[in-house]
Amino acid sequence: MSNKHVLVVDDETNMRRVLEIMLQRMGYCTDSVENGVAALEFLDTRDTDLVISDLKMPVLGGLGLLEKLRAGGNDVPVIVITAHGTVESAVEAMKLGAFDYLLRPFDVDALNLAIRRVFAAGEVLRQNQFLREELDRGWGGLIGSSEPMRQVYEQIKQVAPTRTGVMILGETGTGKELVARAIHRESERSDRLFVPINCAAIPADMMEAELFGFDKGAFTGAVRDRVGKFELANGGTIFLDEITEMPIALQSKLLRVLQEQTVERLGSNRTLELDLRVIAATNRRPQDAVRDQRLREDLYYRLNVFAIELPPLREHPHDISLLVEHFVAEHGGRRARLTPRALDHLQRYAWPGNIRELSNMIERALVLTRGDTLDVEHFPLAASTAAHPVTGASSTSTPPPDLSLGLEHAVEALESRMIRSALEQTEGNKTKASALLGISERSMWYKLKKYGLN
Structure with a gap:
């Protein structure tokens, strides 16, 4: 039985019944009403x-x-049928937004074909909307000519043409999603959807519904059917970012889906076969996550067939000039030149937020400058810490602020260092870090975004 619901509108009782029987045999759920007024009332509530x-x-x-x-903004597709068809009525129906026009008598095959065209067109529109949203959400690109980045490119070329699952490892902001997109783009699935899921950004009680979808009535508040991310990605690639943040109980269900290559929506007994590639990523060491029971060991082995480890920005500082050029064009839409002194400061900075932090810093610098030159004063955080770079995760010292920055920027530099230190001490646990600093979690998230540390 399909999850699709069809409403029949006809003033003849026998014709309504015939159409419902035909539709139900095709596998659709049906309802029927006797005229347009009743249809409008029905569609207002269902x-x-x-x-x-x-x-x-x-x-x-x-x-x-x-x-x-x-006129009311309802874009539900409509197929018009009649025994009294004329060219004029067909043209008028199409002008008003009818999807198709069928003349009676018609056979089951003609009706079935028309319905399939409706739902196929709807799927294309849904995918296009999803793609537009993803393009709007995207940032940056895989940029760099250093040896560490060349190794990453080589690994992408090796694994992309295969069906192998991939685990991408790297610190926050190193570009894990960009690598996943590159793998998808170079694969045989590139003409299908790439569907990213940030497991750390979805509330635990909503994650199962988000991943697997649900049928109307599956739980309180499920007022309509919802396609899950796995179903949406069928035929393409699904990217599970921050997989170690997924609730451990849900990981067992995910493992079953991956092993059986099938998925069921919540509240449904219909099984959908899957054909998709799974790419996972984490900013934690997977072995530590398994030890700390944040990642199921069997799921880890299922996902970690081919691993790609991204270097932090501090390990390939010579790529910074290329990245700056890219982000200047992306954020500014104008030409702005980085001075040698500013580049030196940026290359000596530790970049705890990696490429994402650089992107945010360039955007801020373009706001601060009024000319076409970016100098040290436009990068107060990098300038204040470049002389005291953080060389490892264990560093928690707080160098004195550079008073030449002025009070506001010096305070920001100190605040950024304290947040990084708290995150290091709590192994990236933002809840514990906010408690350690004596601020609310909401304030913590705001400051993480402000300084490009999220």
């Missing part, structure tokens, strides 16, 4: 995937129904 409406009906016919639906 979600429907398709309306099949007669053209000529008392009270409100098919054209009137179409007109009122579109």
